[in-house]
Amino acid sequence: MTMEKVFEKLRALQDVLSRKFETQNEMEEIPQALATKVELLNRLKKSYTEKSDDHEEKIRYINDLRNKAIEAERLRESFEKQMDLIQTQREYEALDKEIKDAGEKEQELRRDLQKEEELLDEMKLSLEKEEMMIQQQEEEVKEEQERIKVDIKAKETQLKSLKREEKKITPGLDEEILFKFERIIKNKSGLGIVPVEAGVCTGCHMILTSEYVNVVRRGDGIMFCPNCSRIIFYLGEDEQGDGLEELNTIDEVVEDESDYKDDGEE
Ligand SMILES: [Zn+2]
Known part of the structure; x- marks a missing residue:
């Protein structure tokens, strides 16, 4: 094979390989958006579980308070009934104090109960809101998964066709040169x-x-x-005509990526 033919093959291969690497990189990046969404969903679920536990505990606490309030009410009523049986002033004063104390206790429990029930309502609202957010996030994750499936399938098809093209070009080229060339293209943004x-x-x-x-x-x-x-080749004066278009393209790429100058200092 003449050197001209080798260079021609390498240029064609460069095009295929850079598209192949680009596709592979894109494939690696595809699941990242999903990972972020799944992570958010997991955080939402964790927070929901914690709040749900707090909510359950609050319900138990309120039931307990309510029972205590009912008990206090019964106690006050039983003292009030005893009033009919009172005989002396002394007994009256003692019972009157019991009634007042029981009434105060009852009132205090009722106030607490009301406050706690308001808190419970707030908790319930916040739980419902989070439940909706979880549902929404679950839908987004599902959509993202579907999209990824389609994306990956398309990229795999693309990759297969690029690999077929690659196989058409590589026969006759030195294995070691090919290995080096692939690495250069991977590291030097396709050039x-x-x-x-x-x-x-x-x-x-x-x-x-x-x-x-x-x-x-x-x-x-x-x-x-x-x-x-990079592999370098000499562009003779007689070849300038054929290679001019390619040369211009390469010049543009080089000018766009000023970091090439730093390559030697690494
Ligand atoms: Zn160089």
Whole structure:
């Protein structure tokens, strides 16, 4: 295979691989939105359970208060009945005090009961609100799960077709070069093969030595930029016509991503 053919294959492969990695990254990100929603749902459910327990406890407390109020009422009534049997002033005063005390106790219990019942109503309202929020969140989670299923299926189809394309290109290319090339594309935002232009690597703008440029120009084998590790090829004057469009595209990408200059300092 001529070097021209190898470079042509690598450029085609670069396109396929960068789309493949992009799709794989997107697939990894898909479940994140769901995870956030599930987490919120779990928090809501936990809070609901706690509040529900508090609510149950409040009901028990109120029932207890109500029983005590009824008991106090009965006690007061029984004292009041005894009034008919009173014989002396002394007995009267003692019983009158019992009635007053029982009445006060009863009133106090009734007041507490009313206050607690108001609190219970508030708790119930808040519980109902949370119940609705949980329902809503459960629906959202369900919708998200459906959406993810569809998304993942679409991406898997896309990935399969990209892998088929990849298999069509790779035969005849050196395994080790392929391995390196894949890694470069993964790490360098999809750009793994760039032309040398005026002695400069157009991937990272590093000035290459004239000896190195000469080796690249001879085209005896695959050469890597010593700075950014991208595969570099020489764009001869007679090739400028064919490669011009591609070169422009690469230039745009390079200018957009100024961090390429930092590659050598890592
Ligand atoms: Zn470079």
